[in-house]
Amino acid sequence: MVARPSRSAPRPLPPAPDAAVLRAVALAYLARFSATRAGVERMLGRHIDRWVRRATGTGMEAGDATRAVAPARAAVARILTDMEGLGAVDDARFSEFRARSLARAGRSRRMVAAHLSARGVDEAIVGSAVEEALGPRDGEGRETELAAALVFVRKRRAGPFLRPDADETEAHTRYRRALDAMARAGFAHGTARRALDMDRDEAEDRIIRMRSA
Known part of the structure; x- marks a missing residue:
C-alpha cells in the first residue's frame, strides 16, 4: 500500500x-x-x-x-x-506625474481628473496638479488636450492616421467611431474634430512635442 x-x-x-x-x-x-x-x-x-x-x-x-x-x-x-x-507619500507630486503620463497616453483632461479623484486625491490637489502638468485650460492646456486627442486617434487609426489603402466607406466609418469614442473619453467635440481633420505630419509633430515637453 x-x-x-x-x-x-x-x-x-x-x-x-x-x-x-x-x-x-x-x-x-x-x-x-x-x-x-x-x-x-x-x-x-x-x-x-x-x-x-x-x-x-x-x-x-x-x-x-x-x-x-x-x-x-x-x-x-x-x-x-x-x-x-x-516624502514617500506626496499626493501633489504623484498627481502631476500621473497627469502627464495619462495625457501622453491619450487621456483627456476630464479623464485625467477623474482618474486622480478615483484614487482618493483631494479635489483641490487634483485641480492644481492637472493645471500644472497639462497647462491652463484656456491656454497651453488646449494644445496638450489636442495632442492627447491625436494620440487617441492614432490608436484607432482614424483621421490623419487612417491607413493609406482605406476606401471612403472605411474612412467615414472610422471617423464616426473615433468621434463617438472621443466623446465618451471626455474630449470636447471641437477638439475631436480638429484632431480627426488634421494633416498627418502636423499631427505627428504635435504628439512628439507633447511627449518631449
Missing part, C-alpha cells in the same frame, strides 16, 4: 499587526509602488482585514479579532502622516 503524503500543518496565526508592522508594510509597499495617501490607507486596511479573516478562520471570535486589531487601525493615520513627512 502506498502511503499518502501527510498534509502540512496550517501555519500558526501570527500576532495581530501593530504600528511597527504596519509601518514596515507601508515602507515596503512604497519602495515598489508610487501611491497616494488614500491608496496606502486602503492597502494597510486590507492588510489588517486579512489578519482578521485568518484569525476568525482559525476559530477566534469575530469580536475578539476586531478588538485585537483596533490599535493597528488607530495607528494608520499616524503612519500615513509619517510617510508624508518622509
Whole structure:
C-alpha cells in the first residue's frame, strides 16, 4: 500500500499587526509602488482585514479579532502622516506625474481628473496638479488636450492616421467611431474634430512635442 503524503500543518496565526508592522508594510509597499495617501490607507486596511479573516478562520471570535486589531487601525493615520513627512507619500507630486503620463497616453483632461479623484486625491490637489502638468485650460492646456486627442486617434487609426489603402466607406466609418469614442473619453467635440481633420505630419509633430515637453 502506498502511503499518502501527510498534509502540512496550517501555519500558526501570527500576532495581530501593530504600528511597527504596519509601518514596515507601508515602507515596503512604497519602495515598489508610487501611491497616494488614500491608496496606502486602503492597502494597510486590507492588510489588517486579512489578519482578521485568518484569525476568525482559525476559530477566534469575530469580536475578539476586531478588538485585537483596533490599535493597528488607530495607528494608520499616524503612519500615513509619517510617510508624508518622509516624502514617500506626496499626493501633489504623484498627481502631476500621473497627469502627464495619462495625457501622453491619450487621456483627456476630464479623464485625467477623474482618474486622480478615483484614487482618493483631494479635489483641490487634483485641480492644481492637472493645471500644472497639462497647462491652463484656456491656454497651453488646449494644445496638450489636442495632442492627447491625436494620440487617441492614432490608436484607432482614424483621421490623419487612417491607413493609406482605406476606401471612403472605411474612412467615414472610422471617423464616426473615433468621434463617438472621443466623446465618451471626455474630449470636447471641437477638439475631436480638429484632431480627426488634421494633416498627418502636423499631427505627428504635435504628439512628439507633447511627449518631449
